[in-house]
Amino acid sequence: MSTFTFETAPKIICEQGGAARLGEIAKGLGISRLFLVTDAGLIKAGLIDGALASLRSAGVDVTVFSDVLADPPELSVQAAVDAARAAAVDGVVGLGGGSSLDTAKLVALLARTPQALPEIYGIGLARGPRLPLIQVPTTAGTGSEVTPISILTTPSHEKKGVVSPLLYPDVALLDGRLTLGLPPAITAMTGVDAMVHAIEAFSTRLKKNPLSDALALKALQLLYTNLPAAVNDGRDADVREAMLLGSLFAGMAFANAPVAAVHALAYPLGGHYGLPHGLTNSLVLLPVLEFNLAAAEGLYAELGRAILPELASANDSTASRAFVAAIRARVAAMPYAQNLREAGVKESDLPMLAEDAMKVQRLLVNNPRDVTYADALALYQAAY
Template sequence: MSDFVFETTPRIVCEAGASARLGEMAKALGVKRALIVTDAGLVKAGLLEPVREGFRAAGLECALFSDVLADPPEESVMTAVQAARAAGADGVVGFGGGSSLDTAKLVALLAGTEQALPAIYGIGLATGPRLPLIQVPTTAGTGSEVTPIAIVTTPSHEKKGVVSPLLYPDVAVLDARLTLGLPPHVTAMTGIDAMVHAIEAYTTRHKKNPVSDSLALKALELLAANIRTVVAEPGNVAARAAMLQGSLLAGMAFANAPVGAVHALAYPLGGHFHVPHGLSNALVLVPVLEFNRPAAEALYAELAPAVLPGRRFATPAEAAEAFIAAMRDLVAAMPMAQRLEQVGVTRDDLPMLARDAMNVQRLLVNNPREVTHDDALAIYAQVF
């Protein structure tokens, strides 16, 4: 067995209604004045009221930044950082989907230091200290509450990542009640996103290890068993909790065994066309699985029982084919766009997408099979 290091968020709270106790949790971290980083939709939905009441009950001050944007641009992130400084915040709570959680990570990191955001894109370039940080996902997809990564959209429409152990929060809170209001298409997109995290962590070329493998397998099992249920029955609390747990486990896995070509090809779709991240992943997932099969067939065979429980396979090749077919059928059954042209991409855009995907070498190096520009172009063409 090769040597490895595994890191994750030190405290995880999984409990329906736990978000009402965020004030207590923040107080335990020494916070006196918190900034909650979220989006306007969640404020309008009333999800922040119990949280703010919990802060008042704990005797803490609480400011709100509710202008998080999807695929957070640099300018939006820095506006949130300035809001934290203006409020005198000594702690941060990320509350929402991946964009809110990623923004909150960077606010906690940058509010008390003089680092320039563009200077810390990459791996291990950020420095501390950071403010105490609690992350509360309201979607079951990104796993950002247990990853050391924050993704930002640059002025040139590229997606770049800040990767640092400093971005692991102090506490992650999974409250299934917060996800009950998600519409079916968002539930589907984020659920597929989490499944991609598990698949790519399991098949990564670098840093794959026994802990990440175990987490990825369990994550995929939970997600595959519950995604159709939560799409059809949005109020099913047990299935919602299972999806949150699957998303978290997948996040723990890919935080340590990094993702590959699905994410690399998805990023330009988000950067240029503002396609939601989960949908971007879903659009390119199946053709990337097919492309990777020559290099990853044995690993796909090992993943097959997680999505096809009880099925028996005569050979690894048969199991791998069944795994890809199951994922193809699942994506096709989800209430979301299935082709690039449905999200505003034209055929003339494909070379640009392929060019930008090739710039995401941070992720492409992890893919089980080498991807060339022509390969990327062909994958985009398959789903145009």
């Protein structure tokens, strides 16, 4: 028998064009003075116009905060929190990629119950309560709309997480139309991030459970199958919705069965070089899969059989190798840098990056195989 706990957001709405109902949804949560957290790219792409019109016609007073920065630095989150307090808002919407959603979570938390950010890094240290929170993802994606995690960049260039069940939103709203214009490179990077969430949740060492497994398998099927079409023909609404669902399922999975060495090695690349989160995962993914292969053979074989029907009767050794080869081919077709050198990383920085990766024990403990400093360095060298 399995003993496990599974948590997710209490309400998930998936609806093409659903952003046009945001006003009604906010009203349903008793919100009348709303703080909308987004970034300048989304304003420029015209993606918040429909949401704003809906909120205003429902009589909701809206303050727009569009200064979210990628891999949110602590200071930019603090600025958002201060602006929300000054506007005396009673609810928060995050509308954007993971950076906007992660910022919105902390605004909802800290606008209501002030705590210093450094006090709440780690697991379960936030006091709450928080303001009502609606999350609307526009990348597929981080799955942040259904995770209890917010990832920030500290002044010393470390990526640190706040983990608390208070960070689950009241409502996650998936509107595939918002992702139709996502450019190919961002589609590719964020889609690979979501695939990594599914792979790492399925092979995580400590909290793997039947629900996270079912979600991770379905997520990987959706993401692996639809990613090429999403990158090559972004205007297909069904493909975009499949990617958002894949990202959601992967998020639900890794919220309960946490990610591991791929993310632990990716974080220092984001922290020191400002490379996009999905790209950093992609750059270290294949070396980590090869490194884990012997320890995770049975699990990688199951993942292989989930995405490649021809492996149905293959043994674990064959199916796990075919899985790694299939992921390698998917990643190789993506329109972005394929190794650390191309991404502009200095070879002389690899020891420093490996030292930083070793600090991410929160995630390394979940890896199917132990990772030492020497392993981390060898993995970065393999990714170079």
